[in-house]
Amino acid sequence: xxxxxxxxxxxxxxxxxxGVGLEVVHRLEPRMPSGARAVLSDGEPTQLIEAWxxxxxxxxxxxxxxxxxxxxxxxxxxxxxxxxxxxxxATAFGASGEAGRRREGHIASWHGTGLGTAVELGLAxxxxxxxxxxxxxxxSDVSQxxxxxxxxxxxxxxxxxxxLAELPAALDPSAQPQSGTLRQRR
Amino acid sequence: xxxxxxxxxxxxxxxxxxxxxxxHLSLRGDHIEEVRLDIYxxxxxxxxxxxxxxxxEPPDITSRICGICPVAYQTSAFLxxxxxxxxxVSGADxxxxxxxxxxxxxxxxxxxxxxxxxxxxxxxxxxGYPGAVExxxxxxxxxxxxxxxxRAGNAIMELIGGRAIHPVNVRxxxxxxxxxxxxxxxxxxxxxVALEEAIATVEWVAGFDFPELVIEHEFLxxxxxxxxxxxxxxxxxSSGRQFGAAGFEDHVIEEQVPHSTALHARLAALPGRYxxxxxxxxxxxxxxxxxTAAAIAASAGLxxxxxxxxxxxxxxxxxxxxALEEAIRIIDDYAPASEASVPVTPRAGRGYGLSEAPRGVLYQGYEIxxxxxxxxxxxxxxxxxxxxxxxxxxxxxxxxxxxxxxxQLARACERVIRNYDPCISCATHFLELHLERR
Numbered sequence: 001x002x003x004x005x006x007x008x009x010x011x012x013x014x015x016x017x018x019g020v021g022l023e024v025v026h027r028l029e030p031r032m033p034s035g036a037r038a039v040l041s042d043g044e045p046t047q048l049i050e051a052w053x054x055x056x057x058x059x060x061x062x063x064x065x066x067x068x069x070x071x072x073x074x075x076x077x078x079x080x081x082x083x084x085x086x087x088x089x090a091t092a093f094g095a096s097g098e099a100g101r102r103r104e105g106h107i108a109s110w111h112g113t114g115l116g117t118a119v120e121l122g123l124a125x126x127x128x129x130x131x132x133x134x135x136x137x138x139x140s141d142v143s144q145x146x147x148x149x150x151x152x153x154x155x156x157x158x159x160x161x162x163x164l165a166e167l168p169a170a171l172d173p174s175a176q177p178q179s180g181t182l183r184q185r186r
Numbered sequence: 187x188x189x190x191x192x193x194x195x196x197x198x199x200x201x202x203x204x205x206x207x208x209x210h211l212s213l214r215g216d217h218i219e220e221v222r223l224d225i226y227x228x229x230x231x232x233x234x235x236x237x238x239x240x241x242x243e244p245p246d247i248t249s250r251i252c253g254i255c256p257v258a259y260q261t262s263a264f265l266x267x268x269x270x271x272x273x274x275v276s277g278a279d280x281x282x283x284x285x286x287x288x289x290x291x292x293x294x295x296x297x298x299x300x301x302x303x304x305x306x307x308x309x310x311x312x313x314g315y316p317g318a319v320e321x322x323x324x325x326x327x328x329x330x331x332x333x334x335x336x337r338a339g340n341a342i343m344e345l346i347g348g349r350a351i352h353p354v355n356v357r358x359x360x361x362x363x364x365x366x367x368x369x370x371x372x373x374x375x376x377x378x379v380a381l382e383e384a385i386a387t388v389e390w391v392a393g394f395d396f397p398e399l400v401i402e403h404e405f406l407x408x409x410x411x412x413x414x415x416x417x418x419x420x421x422x423x424s425s426g427r428q429f430g431a432a433g434f435e436d437h438v439i440e441e442q443v444p445h446s447t448a449l450h451a452r453l454a455a456l457p458g459r460y461x462x463x464x465x466x467x468x469x470x471x472x473x474x475x476x477x478t479a480a481a482i483a484a485s486a487g488l489x490x491x492x493x494x495x496x497x498x499x500x501x502x503x504x505x506x507x508x509a510l511e512e513a514i515r516i517i518d519d520y521a522p523a524s525e526a527s528v529p530v531t532p533r534a535g536r537g538y539g540l541s542e543a544p545r546g547v548l549y550q551g552y553e554i555x556x557x558x559x560x561x562x563x564x565x566x567x568x569x570x571x572x573x574x575x576x577x578x579x580x581x582x583x584x585x586x587x588x589x590x591x592x593x594q595l596a597r598a599c600e601r602v603i604r605n606y607d608p609c610i611s612c613a614t615h616f617l618e619l620h621l622e623r624r
């Protein structure tokens with residue numbers, strides 16, 4: 001069976017809570033359904049494009065900084081549709097074109113420039129998944145060190161279950177991806 | 187010429203991590219008052235983190251320092267540990283296999299790292315694009331070629347290293363498992379196609395217009411007579427000084443400078459700055475390029491050395507050809523061995539390792555106890571060695587372009603920084619500029 005879904009964990013395990021994306025993928029790996037694969041990444045844009053090109057669903061998990069949400073808050077962003085729809089959603093993590101790259105104040109993922117640029121480059125190269133779901137976990141401590149803060153560690157199990165629940169629809173070839181908007185959950 | 191008495195430019199966000207990399211340029215009238223490249227330096231954290239851990243762990247742990255050049259960190263680490271333990275892997279029966287695969291793996295990293303830098307960071311500068319995204323919209327085929335080259339490098343790292351990001355098949359003493367002949371034959375097919383695309387890359391970048399920026403720094407590179415230096419070698423300077431890994435800390439002095447957490451490096455015997463990286467490697471080793479790389483370097487107009495740092499893009503492209511040529515040769519010569527590694531027994535002592543990361547010489551030194559516990563670790567990455575030279579060259583270039591407005595001048599300075607492919611350059615096309623006028 002060809003790969004129809006990919007889950008990419010972005011992060012750095014030596015940056016405390018920034019390791020959450022990798023931790024989620026480690027927990028998911030033994031439970032991944034057939035037709036889906038798990039990938040670890042440091043967020044470098046070409047890696048992401050290689051990982052998600054041509055799949056029905058790409059799920060990206062990354063730590064998020066900025067904003068006022070408490071540590072451990074889950075942010076979910078869905079990107080699909082035409083170029084305009086992709087770009088309007090992708091601005092949330094810094095993909096807003098040349099002008100946007102010079103502007104301050106966007107809600108930056110810890111690897112925000114990487115993910116935002118990956119979407120823009122993927123658009124330019126025609127290499128995007130049919131649908132991209134970004135799960136951001138609000139980080140508390142991204143200084144150097146190993147281990148997740150209790151708030152972020154406490155969010156991992158729920159996020160793993162959430163991702164496992166959304167994979168089956170993408171693995172069914174008859175299913176159509178559905179577009180969504182930014183939602184925030186505690 | 188500027189009409190302002192004094193102006194100050196800051197390009198922040200050079201690193202992915204906000205506030206951990208920035209460029210400050212202060213000008214008074216028509217001369218440079220100060221150039222400061224503030225870079226964040228993760229190795230200091232890792233040196234502390236390594237103390238008290240097992241002698242078998244440095245290759246895995248140090249590979250996490252950089253997502254672009256993990257093999258360089260792994261290689262200098264296992265060379266240093268094997269040195270400390272008195273193990274000469276090259277003396278073992280499986281030596282040819284391990285040595286060959288180590289070089290092959292490192293070729294993969296050079297190809298992937300250089301392709302990323304050339305196509306997605308450096309080339310847009312020469313073609314007038316603000317970044318890779320804008321260039322990809324106009325020149326999709328070109329960017330796709332760069333992506334294929336990067337993929338060829340990653341394919342080597344995946345097969346030999348177990349995966350492209352932070353390879354897991356590397357250990358002190360060799361590897362955990364060896365590739366099959368069939369796997370290598372499949373890889374070679376991909377690499378032969380990539381070699382043609384690498385040659386086309388040299389021809390493409392050799393046609394760019396290069397601003398004048400002749401550098402006069404001392405060069406420092408490894409040398410392995412008979413081979414272009416990649417995964418091992420003895421340090422050599424352009425004035426002829428030569429030293430092994432054990433002498434590195436005697437010959438290279440690192441000093442704290444007030445504006446940066448990174449240490450500035452200089453050569454003990456010489457005043458002034460030195461440069462490591464592709465220009466230094468090429469100048470000190472161009473005679474050891476394999477035949478195809480040597481021929482394409484000549485046809486691209488590179489002489490025995492190249493001292494215009496903007497042309498480093500051509501040297502990197504030649505080094506991709508070299509790495510692919512070497513990779514194909516190693517695969518052709520490969521004969522399977524019965525063991526993937528040799529045993530390494532700890533003993534109290536010190537050990538040192540040097541290798542040529544894509545961006546220059548990377549040194550590691552360790553002291554270990556009799557039970558194999560790491561007592562101290564020292565890591566000197568190429569970017570901190572090049573910092574003084576980069577600052578100097580940014581200042582020199584800026585001084586000649588004071589007629590530019592602040593934003594144009596800041597962009598020009600970033601171009602100079604990108605010539606050196608410092609680790610911070612991963613994000614320099616995506617940075618936000620902060621201009622301060624006084």
